[in-house]
Amino acid sequence: MSTHGPIATHRTATGIPTGRLAVWWLMASEIFIFGGLIMCFLLFKFNNAPGFEDASMTSTTAGAFNTFVLLTSSLTIVLAHAAAERGDTAASFRYIWFTIGGGLVFILVKTYEYSTKILHGHTLTDNIFWSFYYTATGLHALHVFGGMVIMAIISFDVRKNYNLQRVELIGIYWHFVDIVWIFLFPILYIANF
Amino acid sequence: MGQQSESIVHEAEVHEAHHEQSFLMKYIFPLDHKMIGFQYMFTGLFMAAIGGYFAYAFRMQLAFPGAEVPLYGFVDPANYNMLVTNHGTIMIFWVAMPVLIAAFGNWMIPLMIGCDDMVFPRLNRLSYQVFLVSALVLILSFFVEGGGFGGAWTSYPPLSAAAEYNLTNWGASLWLLAVALEIVAFLLGGINFITTTMNARAPGMGMMDIPIVIWMINIAVILFMSSVGPLVAGAVMLFFDQRLGTSFFMPSGGGDPLLWQHLFWFFGHPEVYVVLLPTMGIVADIITVFSRKKLFGYRTILYTAFGTGGLSFIVWAHHQFIAGIDPRMANVFVITTILISIPIAEMVFSYIATLYGGSIEFSTPMLWALSFLVSFLIGGVTGIYLGSSAMDIYFHDSYFVVAHFHYTFFPITIIGMFAAITFWFPKMFGRMLDETLNKIHFWGTIIPFNGLFLPLFLVGMAGQHRRIADYTQYPDLASPDLQGIRIFATVSLVIMLLFQFVFIYNFFNSIFKGKKAPMNPWRATTLEWTIPSPPPHGNFAEMPTVYRGPYEYSVPGHDEDYWPQHIPPKSNV
Numbered sequence: 001m002s003t004h005g006p007i008a009t010h011r012t013a014t015g016i017p018t019g020r021l022a023v024w025w026l027m028a029s030e031i032f033i034f035g036g037l038i039m040c041f042l043l044f045k046f047n048n049a050p051g052f053e054d055a056s057m058t059s060t061t062a063g064a065f066n067t068f069v070l071l072t073s074s075l076t077i078v079l080a081h082a083a084a085e086r087g088d089t090a091a092s093f094r095y096i097w098f099t100i101g102g103g104l105v106f107i108l109v110k111t112y113e114y115s116t117k118i119l120h121g122h123t124l125t126d127n128i129f130w131s132f133y134y135t136a137t138g139l140h141a142l143h144v145f146g147g148m149v150i151m152a153i154i155s156f157d158v159r160k161n162y163n164l165q166r167v168e169l170i171g172i173y174w175h176f177v178d179i180v181w182i183f184l185f186p187i188l189y190i191a192n193f
Numbered sequence: 194m195g196q197q198s199e200s201i202v203h204e205a206e207v208h209e210a211h212h213e214q215s216f217l218m219k220y221i222f223p224l225d226h227k228m229i230g231f232q233y234m235f236t237g238l239f240m241a242a243i244g245g246y247f248a249y250a251f252r253m254q255l256a257f258p259g260a261e262v263p264l265y266g267f268v269d270p271a272n273y274n275m276l277v278t279n280h281g282t283i284m285i286f287w288v289a290m291p292v293l294i295a296a297f298g299n300w301m302i303p304l305m306i307g308c309d310d311m312v313f314p315r316l317n318r319l320s321y322q323v324f325l326v327s328a329l330v331l332i333l334s335f336f337v338e339g340g341g342f343g344g345a346w347t348s349y350p351p352l353s354a355a356a357e358y359n360l361t362n363w364g365a366s367l368w369l370l371a372v373a374l375e376i377v378a379f380l381l382g383g384i385n386f387i388t389t390t391m392n393a394r395a396p397g398m399g400m401m402d403i404p405i406v407i408w409m410i411n412i413a414v415i416l417f418m419s420s421v422g423p424l425v426a427g428a429v430m431l432f433f434d435q436r437l438g439t440s441f442f443m444p445s446g447g448g449d450p451l452l453w454q455h456l457f458w459f460f461g462h463p464e465v466y467v468v469l470l471p472t473m474g475i476v477a478d479i480i481t482v483f484s485r486k487k488l489f490g491y492r493t494i495l496y497t498a499f500g501t502g503g504l505s506f507i508v509w510a511h512h513q514f515i516a517g518i519d520p521r522m523a524n525v526f527v528i529t530t531i532l533i534s535i536p537i538a539e540m541v542f543s544y545i546a547t548l549y550g551g552s553i554e555f556s557t558p559m560l561w562a563l564s565f566l567v568s569f570l571i572g573g574v575t576g577i578y579l580g581s582s583a584m585d586i587y588f589h590d591s592y593f594v595v596a597h598f599h600y601t602f603f604p605i606t607i608i609g610m611f612a613a614i615t616f617w618f619p620k621m622f623g624r625m626l627d628e629t630l631n632k633i634h635f636w637g638t639i640i641p642f643n644g645l646f647l648p649l650f651l652v653g654m655a656g657q658h659r660r661i662a663d664y665t666q667y668p669d670l671a672s673p674d675l676q677g678i679r680i681f682a683t684v685s686l687v688i689m690l691l692f693q694f695v696f697i698y699n700f701f702n703s704i705f706k707g708k709k710a711p712m713n714p715w716r717a718t719t720l721e722w723t724i725p726s727p728p729p730h731g732n733f734a735e736m737p738t739v740y741r742g743p744y745e746y747s748v749p750g751h752d753e754d755y756w757p758q759h760i761p762p763k764s765n766v
Contacts, residue, residue, distance in 0.1 A: 032422020
């Protein structure tokens with residue numbers, strides 16, 4: 001751990017490292033944001049708002065493939081964390097970049113999906129379903145992208161054996177992004193009731 | 194315990210990191226929690242001046258419809274709506290939150306829990322910078338084509354969602370953007386506050402040794418975090434409706450405008466407690482110091498605060514009784530709404546019990562604290578009427594509602610702010626405020642405050658609707674017999690605003706020319722009073738250890754009538 005910064009940063013009255021504690025609180029606030037969005041979607045769906053039958057038009061295959069990619073990238077970030085704990089910074093660096101690769105594949109598939117849908121005329125303003133589809137997956141993709149950028153920054157520190165605890169912190173975040181997708185995938189791709 | 198000794202060794206290493214900083218780094222881009230607290234406070238006070246100016250303009254219009262308002266100009270209906278909307282928005286988001294939570298949270302959390310700074314100083318600075326940008330965006334929204342947003346601080350769609358309805362194309366979007374940025378600033382700052390309180394407490398300070406005000410700020414932050422999420426999602430949706438043509442809240446495209454009301458009030462009602470609890474904490478600290486007694490029922494107050502927080506999540510629909518919700522659903526919300534008065538009343542009773550039998554000293558902070566209890570009581574009791582759906586159908590959107598929530602928000606925001614400023618001024622600036630001017634300012638504020646809002650209860654009970662700029666245009670609503678009351682209220686407001694200049698003079702004069710403040714002018718027990726006024730960079734020359742709770746006043750068998758938290762017990766010496 002670095003030795004600069006205030007004394008406060010280095011205290012742990014709870015026994016939980018400060019960085020981890022802060023990330024958990026960040027996740028808590030994110031849960032309410034995505035939770036609110038998903039709740040709105042479900043309210044519309046259960047009220048049989050017009051346009052929700054369009055859920056059958058989303059590509060379940062692409063969604064399932066992306067689920068697989070994202071879950072695998074969650075595994076690699078755990079491996080990166082385990083390697084960092086062991087002190088094997090080279091392996092940790094490698095696994096972080098595997099994870100970034102996973103995120104990249106996810107976004108490419110997403111781009112393909114978006115362009116296909118837009119070519120079929122299902123734009124953001126088509127109906128409420130598509131508005132939700134683009135808002136929810138777009139907000140999620142933004143989180144994926146943000147995570148990739150942060151991971152890239154962290155990876156070079158890790159290679160210099162510096163701030164290794166940050167691998168765990170970005171890992172928590174990446175799992176959260178994963179979990180949000182686990183909620184979005186069934187309601188936007190599978191459920192068609 | 195092993196952990197503690199480890200952290201002490203560590204602290205010796207990091208202590209050398211403090212060094213002299215350039216002017217730019219010290220005052221413009223500071224990392225020190227005290228300077229960031231000042232930035233929040235002065236920005237908040239500046240915004241309060243704008244909010245007060247707006248109130249002056251629209252109250253003058255109500256008292257003298259159609260006349261040119263001195264120092265403002267003519268107020269047309271669109272302008273009137275813009276003024277009331279932004280008065281509300283500013284007072285909640287840019288005054289109550291930054292001053293009560295951010296400024297005093299930043300100042301007092303590290304000082305009262307005995308550490309040198311917040312745990313994430315750079316996150317803290319970022320939080321203020323985002324907040325400053327949000328304030329600038331809001332101010333910018335007043336000057337764009339079409340003027341500032343006028344759809345009320347609740348911003349109900351479809352009015353707020355379509356430019357052809359609200360006629361403020363960019364004003365509405367900039368308003369929404371400013372609110373969203375402000376929320377982001379407080380989420381960032383809030384994470385910092387909670388983490389600091391959880392992790393950076395001085396050795397020996399258990400959960401039940403934390404001063405109530407710090408507890409309250411933290412509970413408020415948690416309430417804010419868990420209530421604002423859905424509104425963030427809603428704000429994104431509303432922004433898309435405004436700018437990209439979606440119809441989340443537009444019935445024309447299959448959307449649901451009621452959904453916004455739910456999202457807004459799911460945040461909006463806990464928000465009342467987000468700003469109330471810090472003031473409750475400030476008042477608790479002040480009344481124990483000035484009645485020289487231990488706080489009555491520390492744990493009870495804490496549990497009632499948790500109870501209030503929990504209940505505040507299930508009362509939101511009492512704002513929507515006439516919005517078309519199911520009457521059976523309204524019954525549920527009537528019950529929860531009336532229930533929430535129980536923990537709050539319990540808290541107030543604890544404060545009164547603290548006062549009972551104490552050696553009360555009527556210093557200015559104490560006067561503010563006591564006036565808070567009385568005024569907030571009126572706000573709370575009138576809230577019970579509005580919480581009952583049967584009465585709310587009559588009172589809704591009348592001046593009774595305006596009077597009610599000003600009897601809650603004025604004590605919370607303005608009285609709470611003055612209580613805290615007069616109490617901690619010696620610590621923050623190292624000088625004493627002039628006590629005579631302080632008292633003149635207190636009476637000059639509190640009497641006109643009642644003169645302003647008590648009459649509005651009468652106007653409201655007479656059925657006066659609250660969102661009308663000029664009653665002379667509506668013969669059915671004009672009720673000329675009420676005009677005298679409206680003028681009385683406006684004159685009270687002007688008197689109250691004029692008395693604020695006494696405070697401004699006293700504030701700035703005392704910063705530079707006031708009597709030098711001792712380390713502990715109020716003979717208080719908490720840790721911020723154990724260090725020089727104003728505290729140096731790094732706060733504590735030697736990091737304190739805590740031996741007892743925060744409110745040990747008049748302890749039997751102890752020589753002095755207060756027993757600071759950091760003094761070791763005699764048997765240990």
